[in-house]
Amino acid sequence: MISTFPKSVTLIEVGPRDGLQTQEKYVPVDQKIALIERTIAAGIKRIQVTSFVHPRLVPQMADAEAVCARLPKQDDVQFNGLVLNERGLDRAHKAGLQHIDTGVPASETLSQKNANSSIAEGMQRMRVIVERAHAYGMSVRAGVQTAFGCVYEGAIPQERVVAMCEQFLAMGVDELTLADSAGLGNPLQMKQMLQTVLPLAGDVPVVLHLHDTRGMGIANMYVALECGVRHFDTSFGGLGGCPFIEGAKGNIATEDSVYMLDQLGIETGVDIAQVGAISRDLETFLGKELPAKLHHLA
């Protein structure tokens, strides 16, 4: 494949949601808002600020409405919330969000565990959510979780992921997500998946959500850039984890991603030093070292 790096890339900061949701120590609303404000100051224009899941399941996100009520008013910044069912969508709408992120695992086992439903039932739920969100005037990013492997089922057939992508595209999603939720993907698999999915998506942007659970995150991102992907979820400090895997690390780190993009001459508009400062302060607050590399140096 000929390298066709994009000129610019959009990073979507998911630290406030995916990064914080597995932290034992509760981060108060004041501090969540401060994190979001610093993220914007660092040059990031898209932020996943919370998730609308049941407070009992994810206590860290029980303050979703309170966070949304205090988001800074900045027209050039897009805030989104994760929703996984109609109840969550209605909460996000009522909280004033205009953008949601949703998805279904490509693993039957995980689908049953997470949502007590089959993949097919999950996709039917997606149809309802996309339609209702669009009726609300919200944009919908939706896609396939555990698209590159599942800790319960192991390998996930690419055809299954591709079929789900086709269904999402048929629903009219505004953006399509491929998520390596378990960090099981490798660069060759990434290339093969993208060579199939990108042509199907056409003008619909494909967003990659990569976890660095096994250290493959940045390599997977590099290959995706070669394939022309322009949207990536990242988390300051590589903050995050996995409720199922002790010691597992989080999303690819925002600062390390920006370092590579800077080096490749791809614009992000993000100030790596400011992101590094956020991560160092989070380390102090959480009392633990974060897995990113650049925050030690920037």
Place this chain on the structure above:
Amino acid sequence: MISTFPKSVTLIEVGPRDGLQTQEKYVPVDQKIALIERTIAAGIKRIQVTSFVHPRLVPQMADAEAVCARLPKQDDVQFNGLVLNERGLDRAHKAGLQHIDTGVPASETLSQKNANSSIAEGMQRMRVIVERAHAYGMSVRAGVQTAFGCVYEGAIPQERVVAMCEQFLAMGVDELTLADSAGLGNPLQMKQMLQTVLPLAGDVPVVLHLHDTRGMGIANMYVALECGVRHFDTSFGGLGGCPFIEGAKGNIATEDSVYMLDQLGIETGVDIAQVGAISRDLETFLGKELPAKLHHLA
């Protein structure tokens, strides 16, 4: 470039040298030998066991002779020692090693700091070392340190690195090393460098020595595999650091490298679970978390 993954890859474990040399806590000879024995049991056939530098500069390696005296007798395992001058070479020879690793930085500043000499003087020293090592019947792996950037000088011109490689090849080195000592390299730069150096090296194996200081290590390794590189230095747990950069991480982690190679269907002969166990025990002994990912999971 068409991907031409090698069928198998040789990992050279440098944890006992590059990993340990920056650790404040002294690791006794008994334990170094136990580490080396466990490395062999995990399936690794090449190990950098020590360095012959001045004990005052690197106290952790002051036991080089004692370590060499107690190396297991295994004909199918190749032990090498790092030497940077004739005195070190003579010590390595006297200690019974048959393989040495040496090199010169591509940075004038670092060359002056490390060896109080210019690059040209360093290359002259290399000529003497290669000739004398071959006269001793030793094999010599030699190459360019900080080939992908220097913390003092920043970018290093590729032409300078290539010229040094040509000189090393003319000396008749048995293997040529390209070292990203500062972890400043990016995958695009790696590809450009290898597309020039690999044809020059011809049948002389090119060994990559990658640091993960900025999180680019595994991505750089992936690109190098695409280019056909078959030899990599790695360190259990990603153990290591940099005396000049607080918080800087070490070499690419052996277990994470093996994970990617396994996933790509490239043979290593290395048992990832055994490497992970070594790293976990090292974490306990050193009292700190190591940056690798897989040792948490394997």
